[in-house]
Amino acid sequence: MNTNKVGLTDAKIRSLVPPVKGQMECPDHIVPGLRIRVGRSGAKTFILRKRVGEQWRNITLGPFKEYFGLADARKKARSILLDIENGKGAPRPAKDDGTTLTGRLMFAFLWEQYIERACRGHKRSASEIERIGKKFLLPRFGDRMADSITRSEITSLVEDVCYRNPQLPTLREGRSVHQRLSAFYSWAMPKLERLQANPCQYAWRPPLGKPRDRFLSDHEIRLFWHACGELGWPFGPGFKLLLVTGQRRGEVFGASRSEIQDGIWTIPGDRAKNGIAHIVPLPRLALDIIATLPVVDGSDSFFAVPDNPKAVSSGFSKGHPRMLRKMAERQHGEPVEHFVLHDLRRTAATGMQRLGVPMPVTEAVLNHISGSRGGIAGVYQRHDYFEEKKDALTKWAHEIERIVADQPR
Numbered sequence: 001m002n003t004n005k006v007g008l009t010d011a012k013i014r015s016l017v018p019p020v021k022g023q024m025e026c027p028d029h030i031v032p033g034l035r036i037r038v039g040r041s042g043a044k045t046f047i048l049r050k051r052v053g054e055q056w057r058n059i060t061l062g063p064f065k066e067y068f069g070l071a072d073a074r075k076k077a078r079s080i081l082l083d084i085e086n087g088k089g090a091p092r093p094a095k096d097d098g099t100t101l102t103g104r105l106m107f108a109f110l111w112e113q114y115i116e117r118a119c120r121g122h123k124r125s126a127s128e129i130e131r132i133g134k135k136f137l138l139p140r141f142g143d144r145m146a147d148s149i150t151r152s153e154i155t156s157l158v159e160d161v162c163y164r165n166p167q168l169p170t171l172r173e174g175r176s177v178h179q180r181l182s183a184f185y186s187w188a189m190p191k192l193e194r195l196q197a198n199p200c201q202y203a204w205r206p207p208l209g210k211p212r213d214r215f216l217s218d219h220e221i222r223l224f225w226h227a228c229g230e231l232g233w234p235f236g237p238g239f240k241l242l243l244v245t246g247q248r249r250g251e252v253f254g255a256s257r258s259e260i261q262d263g264i265w266t267i268p269g270d271r272a273k274n275g276i277a278h279i280v281p282l283p284r285l286a287l288d289i290i291a292t293l294p295v296v297d298g299s300d301s302f303f304a305v306p307d308n309p310k311a312v313s314s315g316f317s318k319g320h321p322r323m324l325r326k327m328a329e330r331q332h333g334e335p336v337e338h339f340v341l342h343d344l345r346r347t348a349a350t351g352m353q354r355l356g357v358p359m360p361v362t363e364a365v366l367n368h369i370s371g372s373r374g375g376i377a378g379v380y381q382r383h384d385y386f387e388e389k390k391d392a393l394t395k396w397a398h399e400i401e402r403i404v405a406d407q408p409r
Contacts, residue, residue, distance in 0.1 A: 008036060010070050018042045028070075034077045036064060046073035048080060061143065067160065068139040075153070076144065083148065107149065108142040110188050118187050124270060131314070132180045136161060146185075147192040154181060154203035162206055168338070171206035178205035214339050215347040218403045220327070223336065224344075225404045227326035234303045235319035237289050242341060244286045244397055246348030246365055248273060249341050254312050256300040263287060267367075278367040281390035283397035316341065351399055357392040365389050 007030040016026065016038050025047075028034040033049045046061035046068075061076050062068050104110075111133055119126040140157055141149055162174030182200035189195060216224060224243070228236040234253070241252050251267050259266055265280040272278045282290075293302045299309035320341060328335045345366065352362050364385035402409065 008034075008070055013044060013064055013070065016044065028074070031074045031077045031081075033081070034061075034073060036073075046077075048077045050081065050084060052084060059143065062139045065139065066164065067136055072140060072160075075156075076140070079144065079148065079153075083145065105145050105147060105192065106142075107144050107146040108138060110146050110191065111138065111142075111184065114184050114187050124273070124275070128176075129180050129183075132177055136177050137181060137184075146188060147195040149199055151199045151201070151203040154178070154200055157181075158203065158205055171209060175206050175208075178203065212340075212343065212346070214337070214343045215350045216339065216343065220336055220339075221347070221400065221403045222406060223327040223330050224323070225400070226330060227323050230326050231319070231323055233294060234313040235316075235323065237293060238303055238313070239319075239323060239341070239344070240289050241286060242344040243348060244283065244289070244400060245280055245393065246345050246352075246396075247278075247280060247367075248345065249316070251278075253303045253314075255302050257302065258300050260290070272367060274367060274369050276367070276369065279384065279386060279389075280365075281386065281393060283390075283394045285397035285401060286393075348396060352392050352396050355392075355395045355399060357395065358388075361385050361388040361392050365392055 008026060008028045012026075013036050016036070018038055018040055021040055023037055023039045025035045025037045028036070035047050035049060037045045037047050039045075044064040046064060048059040048061055050057055050059065059080060061073050061080075064070075064073075115126070115130055115133070119129050123129065136157065141153075158174045158178050161177050162169050162171050164170070178200060182198060185195075185198045185200055189198065221243070225240065228239045230236070231239070238253055241247075242249060245252065245265075247267070251271055251273075254271055255265065255267075259268070260282070263282050265282050267278040267280065269275050269277040290302065296304040296306055297309040301309070301312050303313040305311040305313055324336065324338070349362050349366060352365065353359070357365075
């Protein structure tokens with residue numbers, strides 16, 4: 001296939017039609033050896049073809065996707081070419097088992113060690129760390145030597161995450177990517193003799209944002225509730241439970257039937273953000289929603305993934321925008337003011353306060369160890385507020401039903 005001397009572009013790559021059989025390759029005229037390989041299935045992968053010693057090597061750079069485009073592939077290819085010219089050799093394929101020095105220093109190999117030895121079973125955020133690695137880090141750095149990644153490259157990655165949609169920057173996610181990568185390097189530093197300092201130390205990261213104060217109005221709650229009814233399982237009922245219970249996204253979507261006994265939901269400490277087991281007296285509205293949830297392949301989880309019952313539903317980056325679109329459709333295409341799922345938790349807290357629920361009780365419902373339950377007060381305040389939490393959540397559920405029915409207060 002011919003390309004002009006300007007080289008490949010992201011638009012050209014997107015327009016490439018898969019071959020009827022086998023695969024085809026299109027060269028880039030900017031970076032020598034860089035090619036995009038297109039398979040019959042439509043998968044598009046960047047490769048670098050380079051002579052190393054007496055043999056030609058095809059070095060896989062990564063799949064073409066939103067977070068790994070042509071500019072990223074060129075940057076990665078140039079870095080590998082520079083390593084080869086400096087005598088470091090080409091990176092081993094991703095299947096390298098780490099028996100060679102090169103293999104043990106590859107980012108992908110060290111990242112997997114980090115996940116196995118320092119995250120799974122050790123950190124409650126392990127699944128989120130794995131998600132960030134799979135989505136952002138491995139496509140960009142997986143085949144690189146971990147000690148060759150610079151702070152400017154990390155800055156570029158964080159900027160790409162933050163501003164992939166200039167109209168709706170995701171600064172919080174960019175900061176999270178920086179934080180997870182920095183923690184990885186802190187763990188890996190003893191293995192990286194040539195690395196003098198954590199490369200994330202002086203890499204750019206977005207500043208801490210102002211505390212969010214977004215909560216849904218009564219009109220928005222009505223739109224939200226009806227939109228969730230159209231979404232269906234898992235996000236429709238799952239999002240409703242976020243609003244009714246005021247609990248965190250991971251706590252709701254990770255919930256299981258065995259955690260609920262006699263209408264009382266006990267969130268174990270290893271799933272609660274603060275590490276403390278949390279008791280949630282469920283109002284009738286929440287129990288009615290739970291009663292509609294299907295049993296997936298005999299799994300105990302409410303939101304198990306079909307064909308993989310050990311996993312729980314994710315994909316919030318698609319479910320949340322769908323919900324926002326359906327809300328807009330219900331008001332003739334006029335979009336609602338953007339909000340994130342965590343704002344549903346703030347909506348619940350604000351609603352309970354509006355209903356006269358005392359702040360210590362609201363904090364107990366949210367499992368916040370702060371304010372009246374933090375510091376020295378928390379040492380002596382051991383009351384679990386069970387009855388008060390039950391009353392607060394019941395009042396809030398009735399308020400939601402009133403709002404959805406558009407009845408006067």
